[in-house]
Structures are given as C-alpha cells and as structure tokens.
Amino acid sequence: MSKGEIVLGCLAPHPPHVVYAENPEQNEAFAEGGWETLRWGYHRLARKLKNIDYDAMVIFTPHWQTYIGTHFLGLPKFKSKSVDPVFPNLFRYNYDISVDVDLAEEMKSAAADAGIITKMMRNPDFRVDYGTITSCHMLNPEWDKPIVTISSNRNAHYYSAEVMNEQAGALGEACAKAIEKSGKRVVLISSHSLSHRHFVTESPLPEDMSREHIYNHSQYVWDMKLVELMREGKMKEVIDIIPEFTEQTIAETEAGGLTWMMAAMGFPDFSAEIYGYQSVIGTGNLIAAWDPNSATREIVL
C-alpha cells in the first residue's frame, strides 16, 4: 500500500449565514442571498476540489467543544437535523453524513500514542455540529465523500492560547502520521473565522448587506496581517503569533484548528491560495487553501 497524503488544506469558516444564503434543499430557512464574496469564493474552491482525487475530508471543528480530551466521530452514519443554537432563524439543516470510521480510529490511535487524551464518539443520537456541516456543505455540497470530525479540546480555556497551540500542533502531527499510514488521500479542513467578535444584534433582514461590516478596524488590520503572511508562505510565523492574534481579536483560532492543520502539513512555506474575505455579523472570515502540489497551486486572488 502506498503512503497516504494530505492533498489539500482548507481554511473554511462556518458562519451558518453562507449556507442560509445558498438556499440548499437541506436547509429549512429561506434567504434572498447575501455574503457573495464568501460564497463565490467557496464555489471556486469547491470546483478545485472536484479536480482533486481524494478519499475523505477530515475536519477540526470549534463547535464540538470538549474539555476531556479530543473526540472523534466513531459511527459510519449520522442522519438528523442540525439547528444552530445561536442563529436558529437561519440554519435548520437536515443532514445525512457518512464517516470514515477506519481513518478516525487510526487518528485516534496515533493521537493516543502521542500522549493526547482521546475518545471515540459512538452514541448514535449524537448531533453533528453546525460548524462541520457548514464547512463541508460549502466545500462539497454533494456530500459524496466521507468525513472525519475531530472535536476541539478547549485548552485555551483551561490553560492558555500557548498551550492550545502546542497541543493542537501535536494533534496535527499525530493525524498526519495516521493519514500516511492509512494510504488514503485526505483533504484537511480547519473550520473557523479569523477575528471573532460578533455584533450582539441582528438586522431585521439578516442578509441585508448594507448592514454588514467588520466589528472594528483593529480586527480587520489583524486579519489582513495574517492574510499577508499566508500569501508570503510564512505559516510557521503565523502559527507563532496565533496566541497573540487570538487574544487580540477574540479569534476563533482559539480552538486550535489552524494550528492543527498547519502542523499536519508541516507548516507550509508556499503561498496560500486566497479565495475570499468578508465579515459576517462582525466577524472576519477568510477562505484559503494550501495546495502541496506545485503543479496545481494557483494565485486565486
């Protein structure tokens, strides 16, 4: 069996607004559109994925929050309805998801071997979080590939953003080993915004784009600094400043997703593909991808 590999890494924010605005048949709410900069960026990245041969998507999500270790979805099918607890008016999504349990088990074992506290989640009533669903829907609306969802252990809450960075990095390295051993071609997804301060009010029509802007300029400047470093291929530097970025912008990087993905990919020193940046209810959202294959790597924006 040939070695498995990571064929693409995607930073894929999960504001449910983007699924809401797409009006897929799975979602009960209806929108008149909105957040096109993000959605069109997602469409382009989804088209790129159609041209990549891969076996599974592995997603690290901030909305399955665990405090006792890192958990992995551990049953082959999950079918239910996901209702966003914060934006139930926008997101009530009926899902039918396949999980690559073998790959999840291999990642769990590799993480446990690395000293990370782990647990498989095998309760059939478990509801898959809306972060997983939003990012995966936008990247692969056909849902024709199995996924693995990894919970976010909240080290930043219990210790510090620095500890989170170390732990998420260790998890990323362990997952990379498991992927290599599996022989599979895998797409990694880090599902989160960058700056993450929300407005605490919502306009009467949520998709009214005349009301949408970043929460404050400081958040924007920090987000742009990260984008600049990503364009320059300085991902080790990005991860080094993640604790400060997280603290300064209340960033959703606090969950560890970007650190996990970059560590798994060996901290790329090549340019990220930038697909779009837009605020959603004040938060800063970037769609980006890291393509290890220089022949298919693009300058998108």
Add this chain to the structure above:
Amino acid sequence: MNDEPEILFGIYCPPHPQPLLSPDENSGYRKLREGFETCKKRIEESGADIILVYSTTWPSIVGHQIQAHPNPTWTHVDDDFHYLGSMPYSFEIDTEFAEKYVECSKERGLHSRTVSYDGFPIDTGSIVALKLLNPENKIPACIVSSNMYANRAETIVLGKAARDAIKIQGKKAVVVVVSSLSNRMFTEHIDPSDDRIHSAKDDEWNKKILEFFADGRLEDISQLSRDIHNQIRVSKVVAYKPAWWMAATMGQHNNYEGEVLAYEALHGSGGAVIMLTPSKQSVGDKEFDEDDVEFYQGDRDVLSQEGI
C-alpha cells in the same frame, strides 16, 4: 396587583449529566440526585405556576434568547459525556411567559428574542435540571440563555426583566439557575469512583460560597461574582453571571433561608444543589460595592467617533 413578584424559592443546581444518567457510579452523584429529588418534591408541593431556568450552558450571541416552543422534543447527547447515554426530552414551555419576558427585556433596553424551532438544541444543563426537577411536566417551564458577551449590568437587567414579567403575569415562580460552582474539570477520563474536586483551592472557595448560600446571602454572592470568576472559573466566558441573574430576579438582598442539599464533585467541578427561600430574616448586607442598574444602555458607542 402586588408590588413584588411572587417568587416561591430559588434553586441553584449543576449542569453535568451524571446525576441524571449515572447516579450510582459515585455516591456523590447519588447525593446530588437526591438533592434534585428533594427540590422536585418541594416544587410539586409549592403550587408554582412556572419554573424559570437560567442556564449557563446555553450561550447566546444575538442578545438574549428565550425558549418559546410549546413542546420542545428531542434526544440530546452531551458533547463530552456522550458515552453516559442519551437524554430524550419533551418539555412543556409557558410560551405566554416567554413572550412577556422578551417584551419586558426590550423595555429595559435589552436585545432579546424568543426561539421556537423544532429540533432546537436545548442545552445539557437545562435538560438535566428540567428532567430531574419536573420530570412529568407538571409545571410549565421557560428557559433563558446566557449571552456570552454580557457582563454585570446586562445580566442584572435581564434578571430584573424576568422579575417584571413574573409580576405582570401574577405567576408564582420557582427560579432555577443551572451552573457549577468551580468549573474546572479533569482533562482526562477518570474512574467515577475516583471523582473529587479538582483542587483544594476550588474546594475551599466552593465551601465559602456555600456558607454564603446557607446564610441566605444571595446579594453578597452576587457582589462577589467577579472575585469568584477570577478565583475558580475557567475563562470560557467573560464573567461568572448566574448569581447576578439569580439575585436580580429573586431580589437583591440577603433575606433568604438557605439550604445546601448536596455538594459533590462532578468530574472535578463543584456541583451543588441549593435552595433559597425568601425570608424576613437577614444577616444584613455586607458586600455591597457595585452600583445597581435598572436599564441597559448598550455599548454606548465607545468605539465610534461620536463617542470620542
């Protein structure tokens, strides 16, 4: 109409699912379960019209969300303790109260809305509390979220709005706050029989808070919330808010009869079942430092040019 709302008593109880799903795995879990059962009996005997729940495990962002589905029904699974089993639920919600609570919140300057959607994910803490305190839905309930950005002023005003709604509707209410005391859990899986409070410091602080509760010093605990947050709460949210809301809803004073029915560890966190009944006796007001607030003024545009 009476000037004061009729709040029969308050309950402070933990959000973790062990007392519901695995009460016999540790004698402490069983004691907490028995504490819940005592409260359940008192509720049934009280003639209450409504159980109003404030849950720290229901975070909101867009203002304050208030459950208004008449019969929310689902099977819930906890993010961490999924291996303990599923929690099927079917609750009876007082939708008229929910609407009134929103109205009263808006009148006090808060952004607030009801949620009424099939399949809405009611949180672990609310489910544990309502399934153990009101298993047969004998009394309609209502649940209010805990806004993750809200601090003291906003939370106190949210409590006062609840008080307004109870008074206007003339209902006899039992107020339930779902929250741990210290909330640091062990970060590894443990044998339930080995459960204990995570640290001696957490245990000492918990016991000090319990002394205050036993003395009926609710407002004093509210005044000490920032200290409690700094000392024994992990930094998930900006502040320890449940005592602010509980005091503002029940009455900002120390005139209560307190009963600590159980205090035990729940995977390292401090879980207590406590009852507070309004009383004419008081130890006096000892910890009053922070101002009271009646209306929420928002962020006052502190970042805008106009505010400079």
